[in-house]
Amino acid sequence: MQKSLKRLLSIVLCFTLVFGIGTYSFADGEEEIPAKGDAEPFRISVSMNGDAASQRGFCWYTKTETDTKVEVLDKTGASVGKVTFTESQQWEGNYYHKATVSELKAGESYTFRVGNGTEWSEYGSFVTDDGDDSFSFIEIADVQATPLENFQKAALTVNAAFETLPEAEFIVNCGDFTNDSTNEEWDRYDYSFGKINANCTIVPVSGNHDGFGVENWFNNMFNLDTSESVQTKDGVNYSFDYGNAHIAVINTNDMMSITIPQLVWLKNDLNSTDKDWKLCFMHKSPYTLGKDGKWPDALYLSESLAKVFDMCDVDMVISGHDHMYLRTKPLKGNRVSEDGTTYVLSGTAGTKRYEVREFLAGMFLNTDFIDALTVQKNGYGNYWNGKDWNSTSEDNVGGCFNTVEIKGGTLTFNSYIRNDETGEVKNIDTYSVTKETGKNKATFSGDNTTSTFEYYLGLIPSFICLAIYAFGSWLPRFLIDVPYILYVYITQDTF
């Protein structure tokens, strides 16, 4: 299909879902969500699953046990694709259903419905990758809501994202979909984001709030191909190609945030591609000025994962977790370098927003690394000018979303905030990089699967590495910072 026609269809589909979101009214509680019928599909998602040009993974829930069917239609209305049942199980009081549809055509728009063959969902839609070197996507993070109203405010931010980039071919959610990962919260998320999820392929990233003590919560919300990766129960690691890019999704909720088996998998995975662009998504941020930057996780990620990103020439890493927007200059070998990796801490699409922890500057994050910083909360510093923090304006108080557009050897990244009060969308940051294409070479081939035995075996050296780092690198910095942390806690009530 012609790219222009495909984009036109995408635009039509996006406006359809945007209009759908706009019809929701704010509500005070869960009583506004209509009860589901026994076999009525809900929490429907269509996710990236293996080959982005020919395959998608579907997941949905029903109240009671019933059959698992998917129907995919092409633009003529003909039923297409090979449907493979993946699994269906009782889970936390409901039943989840997973099926994969393969043998789809590249660069096509499809509609689909899920159900049991008798009772079906409404039709949703998605597009497949046409394989050329031009595509775009939306990225959000940290909706992390509990009340329905906050989920719906976040949905308005995503609504604005699709109005800003209607040709987006997929959406990345960098984790913390909910606050406590309860059935009630996932249902409010579904009620608010249902039309988005049913009309755009999602690339989900697991956040630390997406399970909260219950193994497999996140894993049972999406149908992802994790077959050739490190299998974990509190999130997933997976990768795929899209256009001229290779994309890896990393779970940072594992024990110690990241383990040696994950680092080995990631290194092999990133070395197995000759795609021009290498992008990584994860939840926790290695470079942050948010409240979680003082704990060992961030520093450990910057000391372990960044080495892999450096080694494998990763272009951009996007993460979340700290509810403010921060973009670094390109970094390599823990210094600014033109051919390094750009790290983006995605602002929150939700309503829970953090202020800058100034005590992190210098000791935990070299402020020379910062290229852009925006705090979404009024009255707090929103950028570092080399000696002082400046205050935010009301303009920056709202939900954040980001867009990435790749055209051949040029990647353009934009960050936006949708103002809470006015609904106005403001571009808060633009970053563009151009590189020579055709330079990357695949240096790894073969099986990159980590068995359960290998995974558990790898936890011992992982723990030793973390302990060495925690006592040798993190603790001394933390202890030096304690007086300042206490001072800020007493004078600003900020910890």
Ligand SMILES: [Fe+2]
């Ligand atoms: Fe988080």
